[in-house]
Amino acid sequence: MSTHADAHDHHHHEPGLQHQFENMGQQEESVSIGMWMFLVQEIMFFGGLFTAYMVYRWRYPMAFAEGSNHLDAFWGGLNTVVLIVSSLTMALTVYYAQKGMRNMQVLMIVLTMLFGTVFLGVKVVEYTDKYNSGLIPVAGWNKKSTGAEVAEKAQAFAFPWEIKTEAADAGHGEKKPYINPRGDFQWNYGHKLVEQAEKGGYLTADEKIHYYSDGRFDPFKFQEKVRMFYFIYFVMTGLHALHMIVGLGIMAWLLWKAWLGTFSALYYSPVEMSGLYWHFVDIVWIFLFPLLYLLGRHFIH
Amino acid sequence: MAENHTDHEHIGIPGYLAVFAILIVGTWITYVVAFWDLDSIFPGANTLLALAIAFTKMTVVMLYFMHVRWSKELIWLSAVASFFWLLIMFAFTMQDYFTRVSGVFSA
Amino acid sequence: MQNADAFNPSLMREPKDSYLTNGYSIKSWLLTKDHKRIALMYLISISVFFFMGGLYAAAIRLELLTPGSDLLQSATYNKAFTQHGILMIFFFLIPSIPATLGNFLLPLMIGAKDLALPRINLLSLYLYWIGGILTLYALMQGGVDTGWTFYTPYSTTFSNSYVMAVGLGIFINGFSSILTGLNFIVTIHTMRAPGMTWFRLPLFVWAHYATSLVMILGTPVVAITILLLAIERVVRVGIFDPAIGGDPILFQHLFWFYSHPAVYIMILPGMGVISEVISNFSRKKIFGYEFIAFSSIAIAVFGFLVWGHHMFVSGQSIYAGLVFSFLTMVVAVPSAIKVFNWTATMYKGSISYDTPMLYAIGFLGLFLVGGLTGLFLGSVGLTVHLTDTYFVVAHFHYVMVGGQVIAYLAGIHYWWPKMTGKMYSEFWGKVSAMLVFVGFNLTFFPQFILGYQGMPRRYASYPAEFQVLNVFSTAGASVLGVGLVMPVVYLTHSIFAGKPAGDNPWMLPGLEWRCQSPPTTFNFEEQPVVTWEAYEFGEENGLDIEEARRSAGRPVTV
Structure with missing residues (x-):
């Protein structure tokens, strides 16, 4: 409030110091604790x-392993690397902000934002693949296709990710044409793991009840359980x-501020706080990658 | 904080690159190991290893990229406490599921 | 430093500048970053929600006057108790003391100019409003009938009321609560005045610290749970739906992981107020300061370990039930420590029976009943008989209304002179405190008996044999209603026609009483330096109460 500021103008010689704080040290500590609480x-x-x-x-476990095996571990791994690189560039942003460079x-x-965008791009590719394979768990949200269209599609022009008309990958399950007239969730990829587990004797009675x-x-x-995954x-x-999208927004704001030369060795806490957020999002992915993409992959031989 | 301004360099660019290398190697190991059947050693070994690597990666990110190593005790405490609370949520939810299986504490 | 002269009404005048006179435009309120103005806006908003929730309560009690479902149809009745619960819990009880009194007093008590993050504070108010408006919109569209707990699969699959809009409202409101808690924690850590060490903090501040921990650690979990519920409801795919292999009990785990600690959000700040009032109106240093301070933290921590006692009969394993039952007994210990310390503080104190103290004494009795009946319900065996009966309803109303609402009223009266600079009518204050206490007991004590006899909750009709006690309950509710409306009238009246209160009407040592009433925008003329312990009543502080009361022409009570 402009009406508030007048009495305490004498504090404003330090850049970015707000009225309720006595000095920059107190402000930085407050902002840092606040960010960590967030x-x-x-x-x-x-x-x-x-x-x-x-x-x-x-x-x-078996249904989840089946689901995992249908995510593309290559794309997932690539995204992990992309995010780690963006974390490195983010850490370096803070480093150079502290140096005032x-x-x-x-x-x-810019590099951080670039890698963030690449990550989201890969995510789009993956989601599109799920859409084309009938693996979005919501009825009607998948690609609709009758058997007749499959043959036509193969002839006509199509983007590379649309060509896939056979519902099978990862080297297991029967190959079937993609037929899904209402766009339902469908699981045409077999249940090899359950059979393996049954044979191997590690399908517990409790799990068996569910399939x-x-x-x-x-x-x-079984399909319902994969759908859950x-x-x-x-x-x-x-x-x-x-x-990630919110993070990109923060980065855009930060870019603007950095462009104006706002940050220096004396005032860089916005950069540091944005960095904390970015690294946090990276950490979430560090866990999501093995949990969603990798666990259960060793069942396939 | 304010008094840290002179020594905020922390680990410098070589340090950041070293952390980066650890993270990449960790990712690569997670990826490779996921295809080995470690469950034949003991059930859940794959999961355990994957999570152990993830935890290591997270710790490195927090300590060096997020500067927790040079932060006040309160930051340490909030980082540890949040995982402790997660653990409470996991443990007390799972104790229900683990004991709901037929034959354990039920008729 | 205060002395008796400052208390003399003939020497008292209204301050020329205060936070209230710093701008009169609507913009100066809506865009303010002043914690005191935000607190006042919260006060008005939660009062609106409180009285809306109260209307639903009135409808419920009127319906239960007779055994048949004659005033309200069953479906309408379901909506009435659901909306009563949602408005009261999410929009009144949770923000009640933290967002109003806490917001107003925390910076004053620790000697700061404002909360550490004033813009975040304003944002939390706006989130509260957005969430509230969404909820009100849903209620006007036709309401919601799932019960405030939103149990699945009813809420995800079968209910055709406005679950989504209300859920979104609560989701948004949850972030308001998180931001308030975040702000308090930061403020308590970094904004304390020189000399204000952790063990010189008023216990009100400790209680708010514990509350904020719960807000930050618990609320996000209910947010994600409601999000999952919403997704499940919209796209008809879900993880709570047993028809496709989901587990409705997982919803209950996630929901109660927040919502049980949330009842400590609803009682801890009240305990903080009571610690202040009891010590100050007994004019005695609080007994066992550290015990009360750490018991607040202990309640916040243990509160996270007991959520399963809401699920004893809903299908969780017996083993889990035993564990949760045992831990529920453990969490009673810190609550009991507090009650013992309060009574020990009053022992041989110089007690003055002003309105806040009357409320505080009421709190002691009602919270005791509420807490002890909680032990009944926490016992895994007895609870089978009592689950979903009026015994439960009576229990949590004794804790929530008898605890938090009474403490809230105590706090509002206690700090009203500080907030407005005006003194309310002590006579009407005492009358209303008595009416609330009597009306409350008449309303809810019969419900213990009804519940024990087996009257189930959440039904519009009941067997005729239960009618006598229900009539008592409804009669009590009308007394309670009158008692709750009265403060609105005389407190509002006091703003315009009350006597100036002076900076320190109760002659107390706390830091909030050492600034002007009402405070200026930045609270203190200059940075205060704390050189005294909390609750230090001594001649050296110039706090001779008897002299002060005599010069004010008020009775010297002992």
């Missing part, structure tokens, strides 16, 4: 999802991607 809040926010993941992975700051922020009806394997019951996958990665 991160604690974020950890608990994602924690609810991790609990849900834990409960159902414990209940339906404006040009390097700007460069590092079998009347003593026989029930593909519809994809639901959790989309909520977790979707929320993570949302955090």
Whole structure:
């Protein structure tokens, strides 16, 4: 408030000092604790999802392993590397802000944003693939296709990611044409892991109840459990991607500030705080990658 | 904080690059190891190893990229406390599920 | 430093400049970063929600006057108790003391100019408003009937009321609560005046520290739970739906992981107020300062370990029930420590029965009943008989209303002179305190008996044999209603026609009483330096109460 400021103008010789603080040290400490409390809040926010993941992975290990095997570990791994690189450039942004080197700051922020965008781009590719394979767990949100269209599609022009008309990858399961007239979630990729587990004797009676009806394997019951995996996958990665988008917004603001030469050895806490947020989002992915993409992969030989 | 302004260099560029290398190597190990059948050693070994590597990576990011190593005790405390609370949520939820299985504490 | 002269009404005048006179435009309020103005706006907003929730309560009690469902249809009744719960819990009880009194007093008590993050504070108010408006919109559209707990699969699959809008409102409101807690923690860590060490903090501040911990650690979990519920409801795919292999009990785990600690959000600040009032109106240093301070933290921590006692009969494992039952008994210990210390503080104190103290004494009795009946419900065996009966309703109203609302009223009266610079009518204050106490007991004590006899909660009709006690309860509710409306009238009246209160009407040593009433925008003329312990009543502080009261022409009570 302009009316508030007059009495305390004598503080304003330090750049960025707000009226309620006595000195920059107090302000920086406050902002830093505040940011960490926000991160604690974020950890608990994602924690609810991790609990849900834990409960159902414990209940339906084979269905979750099947689901995992249909995510593309290459894209997931690539994204992990991309995010780690962006974390490095973010850390260097803080480093150069502390040094007061404006040009390097700007460069590092641009690189961070670039890698963040690449991450989201890869996510789009992955989501598109799920859309084309009928693996989005919401009825009607998948690509609709009748058998007749499959043949036509193969002839006509199509983008590379649209060409895939066979619902199988990762080297297992029967190959079937993609037929999905209403865009439902569908699982045409077999249940090899359940068979393996059954043979190997490590399919517990408790898990068996969830996939079998009347003593026989029930593909519809199994599909529901895989669908659960994809639901959790989309909520977790979707929320993570949302955090990435927010992070890109923060970075854009930071870029503007850095361009103006706001930050120096005396005043760089906005850079540091944005960095904390960015690294946090990276940490979430560090856990999401093995939990969603990798666990259960060793079952396939 | 304010008095730290002179020594805020922390670990410098070589240090950051070293941390980066650890993270990349960690990712690579996670990826490779995920295809080995460690569950034959004991059930859950794959999960355990994947999470152990993830925790290591997280610790490195927090300590060096997020500067926790040079932060006040309160920052340490809030970082540790948040994971402790997560652990409470996991442990007390799972104690229900683990004991709900047929044959354990039920008719 | 205060002395008796400062208390003499003939020497008292209204201050020329205060936070209230710093700008009169609507913009100067809506865009303010002043914690005191934000607190006042919160005060008005939560009062609106309180009276809306109260209207639903009135409808419920009127319906239960007779055994049949004659005033409200069953479906309408479901909506009435759901909306009563949602408005009261999410929009009144949770922000009640922290967002109003806490916001107003925390900086004053620790000698700061403002909260550490004033813009975040304003943002939290706006989030509260947005969440509130969304919820009100849903109520006007046709309301919601799931119960305030939103249990699945009813809320995800079967209910065709406005679950989504209300859920979104609560989601947004949750972030308001998180930001308030975050702000308090930062403020308490970094904004304390020189000399204000941790063990010189008023216990009100300790209680708010504990509350803020719960807000930050718990609220995000309910946010993500509501998000999952919403996704499940919209796209019809879910992780709580048993039809496709989901587990509705997982919802309850996640929900109560927040919502049980949330009842400590609803009582800890009240305990903070009571610590202040009891010590100050007994004019005695509080007994066992460290015990009360750490018991607040202990309640906040243990509060996270007991959520399963809401789920004893809902299908969680018996083993989990036993663990949660045992830990529930443990969490009673720090609460009991507080009650013992309060009574020990009053022992041989020089007690003056002003309005805040009347409320505080009421709190002691009601909280005791509420707490002890909580032990009944926490016992895994007995609870099978009592679950979902009026015993539960009576128990949590004794804690929530008998605890938090009474403490809130005590706090409002206690700090009213500081907030407005005016003194309210002591006579009407005492009358209303008595009415609230009597009305409350008449309303809710019969419900213990009803519940024990087996009357289930959440039904619009009941067997005729329960009618007598229900009539008592409804009669009590009308007395309670009158008692709760009265403060609105005489407190509002005092703003315009009350006597100037002076800076320190109760003659107390706390830092908040050493600035002007009402305070200026930056609270203190110059940075205060604290050289005294908390609750130090001594001649050296110039706090001779008897002299002060005599010169003010008020009775010297002992």
